[in-house]
Amino acid sequence: MARVGGRNAAFAWVVGVGCLAILGVLAALALPLIPASMTWFGTTVDTAQGTSQTAPTSAPVAAGEEGALPTECPALYDEALWATMRFTRGAVLTPSKDAPVTTATALVSALSPDVQLTCFWHADAGTVSTTLATVPPDAGAIAAASLPGSGFTCESVDERTRCTRTDGDLTETIEAGGGLWLSTSESAWHPAGYVSRTGDRIWG
Structure with missing residues (x-):
């Protein structure tokens, strides 16, 4: 070849x-x-x-149930609200056990909330701070009697008292019932349904 x-x-x-x-x-x-x-x-x-294990579940935390209080911020939110908070532009979460962010300093001094968790969010839109604490069983009645004089409007929601105050871009909410305290301060940033949805996580 x-x-x-x-x-x-x-x-x-x-x-x-x-x-x-x-x-x-x-x-x-x-x-x-x-x-x-x-x-x-x-x-x-x-x-x-x-x-994935730290993602919040949809089940609420029953008020007064021993050992059931959230120890991490994700547990305060349902899945949709957690996603809204996390993916808001510039959002940064700082968890702590700091005292509640509120102008109702006299009430805080009187009740001495035992802070379990404070979740402070900072974003381009503004800030949101929420504190979960334990308080005396009559805290709701004390709040309803004292806070209206500081510009809060109080109402009964199921088995707890909810007091709200708005001053310009600042909205404050304090809820107390069943020995639990949940307060939120929203400055310029007001996520839809934030107060009612976090309240439902604690009281159901």
């Missing part, structure tokens, strides 16, 4: 051996990276699972 013109067997062998050598070098360089890659993959999966 006639040889195809321009093909050199020796040159082809040299090129083939060279390619195999390059592949061998690349494989040797890649081997040390395999354990690190597996570690990164495992960490990523664990982080994703941990994030």
Whole structure:
């Protein structure tokens, strides 16, 4: 059979051996990276699972149920409200056990709320701060008697008292009942249904 013109067997062998050598070098360089890659993959999966476990559920927390009070901010929100808060432009959540943000300082001093959780949100739209605390059982009656003199309007909502005050861009709400306190201060940022939806998470 006639040889195809321009093909050199020796040159082809040299090129083939060279390619195999390059592949061998690349494989040797890649081997040390395999354990690190597996570690990164495992960490990523664990982080994703941990994030999904902290997502809030839709079940409310029963007032006065021992051990049932939320210990983390996501538990104060239903799924839709949690998404609204998180994905608002510039939103940053700072959890703490700081005292309630409110102008009703005299009531706070009188009741001395035992703060369980304060969730402070800052976003481009403004700020929202919510505090969950335990208070004496008669806190609702005390709030209804004292807060109207400070510009609050109080009403009975199921088994708790809700007092609200609006001054320009600031809206304050204080709810008390069943030994629980839930107060919210909204400055310029007013998420739809925020007060009623967080209240429903605590009192059902």
